[in-house]
Amino acid sequence: MSAYWLDWLSLLTRWAHLIVGIAWIGASFYFVWLDNHLDAPTDAALKDKGVAGELWAVHGGGFYNPQKYRLGPPQMPSQLHWFYWEAYSTWLTGFAMLVLVYFLDPALNLLDPARAAPAGYAGVAVALGFIVGGWLVYDGLCRSPLAKAGWMFQAVLALLLAQAAFALCWLFSGRGAFILFGAMLGTMMVANVAMVIIPGQRRMVAAIARGDAPNPVDAQRGKQRSVHNTYFTLPVLLTMISNHYAGITHAAHNALALVLLAAGGAAIRHWFVLRHRARERAGRTSPLALALGVSLIAATVVLLQPPRVAGAAVDDARALAILDIRCVTCHAEHPTFPGMAAAPNGAMFDSLERARAKRSLIATQVQSGAMPPGNLTGLSDDERAALLRWAQAR
Ligand code: HEC
Known part of the structure:
Protein backbone atom coordinates (compact mmCIF):
# COMPACT_ATOMS: atom_id res chain seq x y z
CA MET A 1 0.00 0.00 0.00
CA SER A 2 1.38 3.43 -0.84
CA ALA A 3 2.33 5.81 1.94
CA TYR A 4 -0.45 8.15 0.86
CA TRP A 5 -3.21 5.58 1.39
CA LEU A 6 -1.61 4.29 4.56
CA ASP A 7 -1.63 7.83 5.99
CA TRP A 8 -5.35 8.21 5.34
CA LEU A 9 -6.16 4.77 6.69
CA SER A 10 -4.16 5.54 9.81
CA LEU A 11 -5.76 8.94 10.40
CA LEU A 12 -9.33 7.69 9.88
CA THR A 13 -8.82 4.59 12.04
CA ARG A 14 -7.26 6.70 14.80
CA TRP A 15 -10.19 9.12 14.62
CA ALA A 16 -12.71 6.27 14.86
CA HIS A 17 -10.75 4.70 17.74
CA LEU A 18 -10.84 7.97 19.66
CA ILE A 19 -14.59 8.46 19.06
CA VAL A 20 -15.69 4.98 20.12
CA GLY A 21 -13.14 4.97 22.95
CA ILE A 22 -14.66 8.17 24.35
CA ALA A 23 -18.14 6.64 24.03
CA TRP A 24 -17.02 3.53 25.91
CA ILE A 25 -14.97 5.14 28.68
CA GLY A 26 -17.54 7.93 29.02
CA ALA A 27 -20.35 5.43 29.61
CA SER A 28 -18.12 3.40 31.91
CA PHE A 29 -17.16 6.47 34.01
CA TYR A 30 -20.81 7.49 34.13
CA PHE A 31 -22.00 4.12 35.44
CA VAL A 32 -19.22 3.98 38.06
CA TRP A 33 -20.24 7.47 39.14
CA LEU A 34 -23.92 6.44 39.17
CA ASP A 35 -23.38 3.24 41.13
CA ASN A 36 -21.37 5.00 43.82
CA HIS A 37 -23.80 7.89 44.26
CA LEU A 38 -26.97 5.85 44.71
CA ASP A 39 -28.96 6.36 47.91
CA ALA A 40 -31.43 3.84 49.34
CA PRO A 41 -34.96 4.97 48.33
CA THR A 42 -37.21 6.46 51.01
CA ASP A 43 -40.39 5.93 49.01
CA ALA A 44 -42.12 2.72 50.16
CA ALA A 45 -43.50 2.06 46.67
CA LEU A 46 -39.99 2.06 45.21
CA LYS A 47 -38.74 -0.30 47.91
CA ASP A 48 -41.63 -2.66 47.21
CA LYS A 49 -40.71 -2.71 43.52
CA GLY A 50 -37.23 -3.95 44.50
CA VAL A 51 -35.31 -0.69 43.97
CA ALA A 52 -32.08 -0.72 46.01
CA GLY A 53 -30.77 2.74 45.14
CA GLU A 54 -31.70 5.89 43.28
CA LEU A 55 -30.52 9.42 42.67
CA TRP A 56 -31.61 12.68 41.10
CA ALA A 57 -29.50 14.57 38.58
CA VAL A 58 -29.92 17.56 36.29
CA HIS A 59 -28.16 17.69 32.91
CA GLY A 60 -28.74 19.54 29.66
CA GLY A 61 -31.87 21.21 30.92
CA GLY A 62 -33.58 18.01 32.08
CA PHE A 63 -34.10 16.21 35.39
CA TYR A 64 -33.22 12.53 35.65
CA ASN A 65 -34.05 9.94 38.28
CA PRO A 66 -32.15 6.66 37.62
CA GLN A 67 -33.03 3.70 39.84
CA LYS A 68 -31.04 0.53 40.40
CA TYR A 69 -32.86 -2.73 41.17
CA ARG A 70 -31.51 -5.14 43.76
CA LEU A 71 -31.11 -7.91 41.17
CA GLY A 72 -33.56 -7.23 38.40
CA PRO A 73 -37.04 -5.84 37.73
CA PRO A 74 -40.03 -8.14 38.38
CA GLN A 75 -40.77 -8.19 34.62
CA MET A 76 -38.55 -7.39 31.68
CA PRO A 77 -39.28 -3.95 30.23
CA SER A 78 -40.15 -3.92 26.52
CA GLN A 79 -37.05 -1.88 25.71
CA LEU A 80 -33.78 -2.72 27.49
CA HIS A 81 -30.58 -0.83 26.51
CA TRP A 82 -27.27 -2.67 26.41
CA LEU A 304 13.68 9.85 34.44
CA GLN A 305 15.51 13.19 34.33
CA PRO A 306 18.25 12.72 31.71
CA PRO A 307 21.85 13.68 32.52
CA ARG A 308 23.44 16.45 30.45
CA VAL A 309 26.26 15.08 28.35
CA ALA A 310 29.73 16.49 28.92
CA GLY A 311 32.45 16.91 26.30
CA ALA A 312 33.83 19.32 23.72
CA ALA A 313 31.42 21.46 21.72
CA VAL A 314 30.29 20.02 18.39
CA ASP A 315 30.18 22.42 15.46
CA ASP A 316 27.25 22.84 13.09
CA ALA A 317 29.05 21.24 10.15
CA ARG A 318 29.64 17.97 12.04
CA ALA A 319 26.05 17.88 13.31
CA LEU A 320 24.67 18.55 9.85
CA ALA A 321 26.87 15.81 8.37
CA ILE A 322 25.50 13.26 10.86
CA LEU A 323 21.91 14.37 10.31
CA ASP A 324 22.47 14.14 6.58
CA ILE A 325 23.51 10.48 6.52
CA ARG A 326 21.43 9.16 9.45
CA CYS A 327 18.22 11.16 9.50
CA VAL A 328 17.54 13.09 6.30
CA THR A 329 16.42 10.00 4.35
CA CYS A 330 13.18 10.40 6.34
CA HIS A 331 13.38 13.95 7.73
CA ALA A 332 13.46 15.99 4.53
CA GLU A 333 11.07 17.92 2.37
CA HIS A 334 11.11 14.94 -0.01
CA PRO A 335 12.11 11.84 1.97
CA THR A 336 13.90 9.10 0.07
CA PHE A 337 13.17 6.38 2.61
CA PRO A 338 10.85 3.79 1.00
CA GLY A 339 7.23 4.29 2.05
CA MET A 340 7.82 7.73 3.65
CA ALA A 341 5.56 10.22 1.85
CA ALA A 342 6.37 13.32 3.91
CA ALA A 343 8.70 14.31 6.74
CA PRO A 344 7.42 12.54 9.88
CA ASN A 345 5.66 15.02 12.19
CA GLY A 346 6.92 17.74 9.86
CA ALA A 347 10.41 17.43 11.39
CA MET A 348 12.98 18.29 8.67
CA PHE A 349 16.75 18.51 9.10
CA ASP A 350 17.80 19.18 5.53
CA SER A 351 19.14 22.65 6.32
CA LEU A 352 20.86 24.17 9.34
CA GLU A 353 17.90 26.48 10.06
CA ARG A 354 15.43 23.63 10.00
CA ALA A 355 17.63 21.42 12.17
CA ARG A 356 18.26 24.26 14.66
CA ALA A 357 14.54 24.89 15.01
CA LYS A 358 14.07 21.30 16.18
CA ARG A 359 17.10 21.12 18.48
CA SER A 360 15.30 20.26 21.68
CA LEU A 361 13.18 17.62 19.93
CA ILE A 362 16.32 16.14 18.39
CA ALA A 363 17.96 16.04 21.82
CA THR A 364 15.03 14.07 23.31
CA GLN A 365 14.80 11.63 20.42
CA VAL A 366 18.53 11.02 20.17
CA GLN A 367 19.19 10.73 23.90
CA SER A 368 16.39 8.24 24.45
CA GLY A 369 17.49 6.17 21.46
CA ALA A 370 14.02 6.44 19.92
CA MET A 371 15.53 7.83 16.70
CA PRO A 372 16.43 6.59 14.20
CA PRO A 373 13.57 4.08 14.59
CA GLY A 374 15.04 0.64 15.21
CA ASN A 375 18.37 2.38 14.39
CA LEU A 376 17.57 1.62 10.76
CA THR A 377 20.24 4.01 9.48
CA GLY A 378 22.93 2.73 11.87
CA LEU A 379 23.68 5.81 14.02
CA SER A 380 26.88 4.96 15.94
CA ASP A 381 27.39 5.70 19.65
CA ASP A 382 29.96 8.37 18.80
CA GLU A 383 27.64 10.07 16.38
CA ARG A 384 24.79 9.88 18.88
CA ALA A 385 26.91 11.53 21.59
CA ALA A 386 28.08 14.24 19.19
CA LEU A 387 24.59 14.99 17.91
CA LEU A 388 23.30 15.15 21.46
CA ARG A 389 26.03 17.59 22.58
CA TRP A 390 25.20 19.80 19.61
CA ALA A 391 21.46 19.62 20.24
CA GLN A 392 21.82 20.32 23.98
CA ALA A 393 24.20 23.29 23.51
CA ARG A 394 22.60 26.69 23.97
C1 HEC B 1 13.31 5.54 8.91
C2 HEC B 1 12.86 6.88 8.98
C3 HEC B 1 13.46 7.77 10.05
C4 HEC B 1 14.78 8.06 10.28
C5 HEC B 1 15.99 7.52 9.55
C6 HEC B 1 14.78 8.99 11.37
N1 HEC B 1 13.51 9.26 11.79
FE1 HEC B 1 12.94 10.61 13.16
N2 HEC B 1 11.01 10.13 12.88
C7 HEC B 1 10.56 9.11 12.07
C8 HEC B 1 9.16 8.92 12.27
C9 HEC B 1 8.27 7.90 11.58
C10 HEC B 1 8.77 9.86 13.25
C11 HEC B 1 7.39 10.08 13.81
C12 HEC B 1 7.26 9.28 15.06
C13 HEC B 1 5.91 9.49 15.70
O1 HEC B 1 4.97 9.92 15.06
O2 HEC B 1 5.85 9.18 16.85
C14 HEC B 1 9.96 10.61 13.57
C15 HEC B 1 9.96 11.67 14.46
C16 HEC B 1 11.10 12.38 14.78
C17 HEC B 1 11.10 13.62 15.51
C18 HEC B 1 9.88 14.41 15.90
C19 HEC B 1 9.37 14.07 17.23
C20 HEC B 1 8.19 14.94 17.59
O3 HEC B 1 7.76 14.77 18.71
O4 HEC B 1 7.70 15.73 16.79
C21 HEC B 1 12.39 13.98 15.68
C22 HEC B 1 12.92 15.21 16.39
C23 HEC B 1 13.20 12.98 15.03
N3 HEC B 1 12.38 12.03 14.48
C24 HEC B 1 14.57 13.02 14.99
C25 HEC B 1 15.34 12.14 14.23
C26 HEC B 1 16.77 12.18 14.17
C27 HEC B 1 17.64 13.17 14.92
C28 HEC B 1 17.16 11.20 13.32
C29 HEC B 1 18.57 10.80 12.94
C30 HEC B 1 19.45 10.51 14.01
C31 HEC B 1 15.95 10.54 12.84
N4 HEC B 1 14.87 11.14 13.43
C32 HEC B 1 15.93 9.53 11.90
C33 HEC B 1 11.30 8.43 11.14
C34 HEC B 1 12.68 8.51 11.01
Missing part, protein backbone atom coordinates in the same frame (compact mmCIF):
# COMPACT_ATOMS: atom_id res chain seq x y z
CA PHE A 83 -23.74 -1.31 26.37
CA TYR A 84 -21.23 -3.37 24.46
CA TRP A 85 -20.63 -2.04 20.97
CA GLU A 86 -18.66 0.87 22.41
CA ALA A 87 -16.21 -1.61 23.96
CA TYR A 88 -16.06 -3.96 20.98
CA SER A 89 -15.52 -1.21 18.43
CA THR A 90 -12.82 0.35 20.61
CA TRP A 91 -10.96 -2.96 20.57
CA LEU A 92 -11.48 -3.48 16.83
CA THR A 93 -10.24 -0.02 15.85
CA GLY A 94 -7.42 -0.26 18.42
CA PHE A 95 -6.27 -3.57 17.00
CA ALA A 96 -6.39 -2.07 13.50
CA MET A 97 -4.10 0.77 14.72
CA LEU A 98 -1.75 -1.78 16.25
CA VAL A 99 -1.50 -3.54 12.89
CA LEU A 100 -1.05 -0.31 10.91
CA VAL A 101 1.50 1.38 13.15
CA TYR A 102 3.36 -1.52 14.81
CA PHE A 103 2.80 -4.86 13.07
CA LEU A 104 2.90 -4.18 9.30
CA ASP A 105 6.50 -2.97 9.48
CA PRO A 106 7.66 -4.16 12.90
CA ALA A 107 11.21 -2.81 12.46
CA LEU A 108 9.87 0.76 12.42
CA ASN A 109 8.09 1.14 15.76
CA LEU A 110 7.70 -2.23 17.49
CA LEU A 111 11.18 -3.69 17.52
CA ASP A 112 14.59 -2.43 18.50
CA PRO A 113 17.72 -4.43 17.59
CA ALA A 114 19.08 -3.63 21.05
CA ARG A 115 16.11 -5.46 22.63
CA ALA A 116 15.47 -9.17 22.98
CA ALA A 117 12.43 -9.84 20.75
CA PRO A 118 13.14 -11.76 17.51
CA ALA A 119 13.24 -9.72 14.30
CA GLY A 120 10.39 -9.45 11.80
CA TYR A 121 7.05 -11.15 12.14
CA ALA A 122 8.37 -13.53 14.82
CA GLY A 123 8.53 -10.40 17.01
CA VAL A 124 4.90 -9.64 16.10
CA ALA A 125 3.98 -13.18 17.19
CA VAL A 126 5.59 -12.56 20.59
CA ALA A 127 3.60 -9.31 20.87
CA LEU A 128 0.35 -11.15 20.07
CA GLY A 129 1.32 -13.74 22.67
CA PHE A 130 1.27 -11.03 25.35
CA ILE A 131 -2.17 -9.79 24.27
CA VAL A 132 -3.76 -13.27 24.23
CA GLY A 133 -1.70 -14.70 27.10
CA GLY A 134 -2.39 -11.67 29.28
CA TRP A 135 -6.11 -12.32 29.04
CA LEU A 136 -5.78 -16.07 29.70
CA VAL A 137 -3.66 -15.55 32.83
CA TYR A 138 -5.85 -12.72 34.15
CA ASP A 139 -9.11 -14.60 33.48
CA GLY A 140 -7.72 -17.73 35.14
CA LEU A 141 -6.72 -15.66 38.16
CA CYS A 142 -10.23 -14.15 38.42
CA ARG A 143 -11.77 -17.64 38.33
CA SER A 144 -9.33 -19.10 40.87
CA PRO A 145 -10.04 -19.27 44.63
CA LEU A 146 -7.54 -16.42 45.02
CA ALA A 147 -10.14 -14.03 43.57
CA LYS A 148 -12.03 -14.23 46.87
CA ALA A 149 -8.91 -13.31 48.85
CA GLY A 150 -9.32 -9.53 48.56
CA TRP A 151 -6.02 -7.67 48.77
CA MET A 152 -3.99 -10.88 48.17
CA PHE A 153 -5.61 -11.15 44.75
CA GLN A 154 -4.92 -7.49 44.02
CA ALA A 155 -1.27 -7.86 45.05
CA VAL A 156 -0.76 -10.93 42.84
CA LEU A 157 -2.44 -9.19 39.89
CA ALA A 158 -0.35 -6.03 40.37
CA LEU A 159 2.84 -8.12 40.61
CA LEU A 160 2.05 -10.05 37.42
CA LEU A 161 1.27 -6.84 35.55
CA ALA A 162 4.52 -5.26 36.75
CA GLN A 163 6.40 -8.34 35.53
CA ALA A 164 4.68 -8.07 32.16
CA ALA A 165 5.72 -4.40 31.93
CA PHE A 166 9.36 -5.29 32.61
CA ALA A 167 9.27 -8.20 30.15
CA LEU A 168 7.74 -6.00 27.43
CA CYS A 169 10.36 -3.27 27.92
CA TRP A 170 13.12 -5.89 27.79
CA LEU A 171 11.72 -7.37 24.56
CA PHE A 172 10.45 -4.41 22.53
CA SER A 173 11.28 -0.81 21.65
CA GLY A 174 10.16 1.53 24.44
CA ARG A 175 7.29 2.82 22.36
CA GLY A 176 6.24 -0.71 21.34
CA ALA A 177 6.43 -1.93 24.94
CA PHE A 178 4.22 0.88 26.28
CA ILE A 179 1.55 0.40 23.62
CA LEU A 180 1.57 -3.39 24.06
CA PHE A 181 1.10 -3.00 27.81
CA GLY A 182 -1.92 -0.79 27.07
CA ALA A 183 -3.20 -3.18 24.41
CA MET A 184 -2.89 -6.08 26.87
CA LEU A 185 -4.86 -4.26 29.58
CA GLY A 186 -7.37 -2.94 27.02
CA THR A 187 -7.92 -6.47 25.72
CA MET A 188 -8.59 -7.68 29.27
CA MET A 189 -11.14 -4.87 29.67
CA VAL A 190 -12.96 -5.65 26.42
CA ALA A 191 -12.82 -9.41 27.01
CA ASN A 192 -14.31 -8.77 30.47
CA VAL A 193 -17.25 -7.17 28.69
CA ALA A 194 -17.53 -9.78 25.92
CA MET A 195 -16.80 -12.99 27.83
CA VAL A 196 -18.06 -12.31 31.36
CA ILE A 197 -20.26 -9.24 31.84
CA ILE A 198 -22.50 -9.52 28.76
CA PRO A 199 -23.02 -13.35 28.90
CA GLY A 200 -23.87 -13.00 32.62
CA GLN A 201 -26.37 -10.25 31.86
CA ARG A 202 -27.91 -12.39 29.12
CA ARG A 203 -28.45 -15.22 31.62
CA MET A 204 -29.98 -12.77 34.11
CA VAL A 205 -32.36 -11.38 31.48
CA ALA A 206 -33.35 -14.89 30.37
CA ALA A 207 -34.09 -15.88 33.99
CA ILE A 208 -36.30 -12.83 34.55
CA ALA A 209 -38.10 -13.48 31.24
CA ARG A 210 -38.82 -17.03 32.45
CA GLY A 211 -40.13 -15.61 35.72
CA ASP A 212 -37.19 -17.02 37.73
CA ALA A 213 -34.87 -15.08 40.02
CA PRO A 214 -31.54 -14.19 38.34
CA ASN A 215 -28.44 -15.90 39.69
CA PRO A 216 -26.63 -13.45 42.01
CA VAL A 217 -23.28 -15.02 41.00
CA ASP A 218 -23.71 -13.48 37.53
CA ALA A 219 -24.24 -10.07 39.09
CA GLN A 220 -21.20 -10.48 41.38
CA ARG A 221 -18.91 -11.64 38.57
CA GLY A 222 -20.01 -8.78 36.33
CA LYS A 223 -19.37 -6.33 39.15
CA GLN A 224 -15.90 -7.74 39.89
CA ARG A 225 -14.81 -7.38 36.26
CA SER A 226 -16.30 -3.95 35.88
CA VAL A 227 -14.43 -2.79 39.01
CA HIS A 228 -11.17 -4.09 37.49
CA ASN A 229 -11.97 -2.22 34.27
CA THR A 230 -12.31 1.00 36.25
CA TYR A 231 -8.79 0.67 37.64
CA PHE A 232 -7.29 -0.30 34.27
CA THR A 233 -8.76 2.75 32.52
CA LEU A 234 -6.28 5.50 33.44
CA PRO A 235 -3.16 3.35 32.89
CA VAL A 236 -4.50 2.30 29.47
CA LEU A 237 -5.20 5.90 28.43
CA LEU A 238 -1.68 6.87 29.49
CA THR A 239 -0.10 4.20 27.28
CA MET A 240 -2.27 5.29 24.35
CA ILE A 241 -0.78 8.81 24.38
CA SER A 242 2.72 7.79 25.54
CA ASN A 243 4.01 7.16 22.01
CA HIS A 244 4.43 10.91 21.51
CA TYR A 245 6.98 11.10 24.34
CA ALA A 246 10.13 9.25 23.39
CA GLY A 247 12.01 10.77 26.34
CA ILE A 248 9.71 8.70 28.58
CA THR A 249 9.01 5.52 26.59
CA HIS A 250 12.66 5.12 25.59
CA ALA A 251 14.23 6.23 28.89
CA ALA A 252 16.77 3.93 30.55
CA HIS A 253 14.30 3.12 33.34
CA ASN A 254 11.26 2.97 31.08
CA ALA A 255 9.86 -0.25 32.63
CA LEU A 256 9.95 1.19 36.12
CA ALA A 257 8.38 4.40 34.79
CA LEU A 258 5.58 2.39 33.15
CA VAL A 259 4.85 0.53 36.40
CA LEU A 260 4.95 3.68 38.56
CA LEU A 261 2.78 5.71 36.16
CA ALA A 262 0.25 2.87 35.83
CA ALA A 263 0.10 2.48 39.63
CA GLY A 264 -0.25 6.26 39.95
CA GLY A 265 -3.16 6.26 37.49
CA ALA A 266 -4.92 3.42 39.31
CA ALA A 267 -4.46 5.21 42.66
CA ILE A 268 -5.94 8.42 41.26
CA ARG A 269 -8.90 6.47 39.86
CA HIS A 270 -9.38 4.97 43.32
CA TRP A 271 -9.55 8.45 44.78
CA PHE A 272 -12.32 9.35 42.33
CA VAL A 273 -14.30 6.22 43.28
CA LEU A 274 -13.92 7.09 46.98
CA ARG A 275 -15.01 10.64 46.25
CA HIS A 276 -18.15 9.39 44.50
CA ARG A 277 -18.98 7.43 47.65
CA ALA A 278 -17.98 10.18 50.05
CA ARG A 279 -21.46 11.58 50.47
CA GLU A 280 -22.41 8.52 52.48
CA ARG A 281 -19.45 9.21 54.79
CA ALA A 282 -20.43 12.76 55.71
CA GLY A 283 -18.84 14.27 52.61
CA ARG A 284 -15.17 13.68 53.33
CA THR A 285 -12.75 11.88 51.02
CA SER A 286 -9.40 10.82 52.37
CA PRO A 287 -6.71 12.47 50.20
CA LEU A 288 -4.40 9.45 50.70
CA ALA A 289 -5.06 7.73 47.35
CA LEU A 290 -4.72 11.01 45.45
CA ALA A 291 -1.51 11.90 47.29
CA LEU A 292 -0.11 8.44 46.56
CA GLY A 293 -0.99 8.70 42.86
CA VAL A 294 0.52 12.16 42.46
CA SER A 295 3.66 11.14 44.42
CA LEU A 296 4.21 8.12 42.19
CA ILE A 297 4.00 10.31 39.11
CA ALA A 298 6.27 12.97 40.66
CA ALA A 299 8.81 10.28 41.60
CA THR A 300 8.82 9.10 37.98
CA VAL A 301 9.43 12.63 36.73
CA VAL A 302 12.49 12.92 38.99
CA LEU A 303 13.71 9.40 38.21
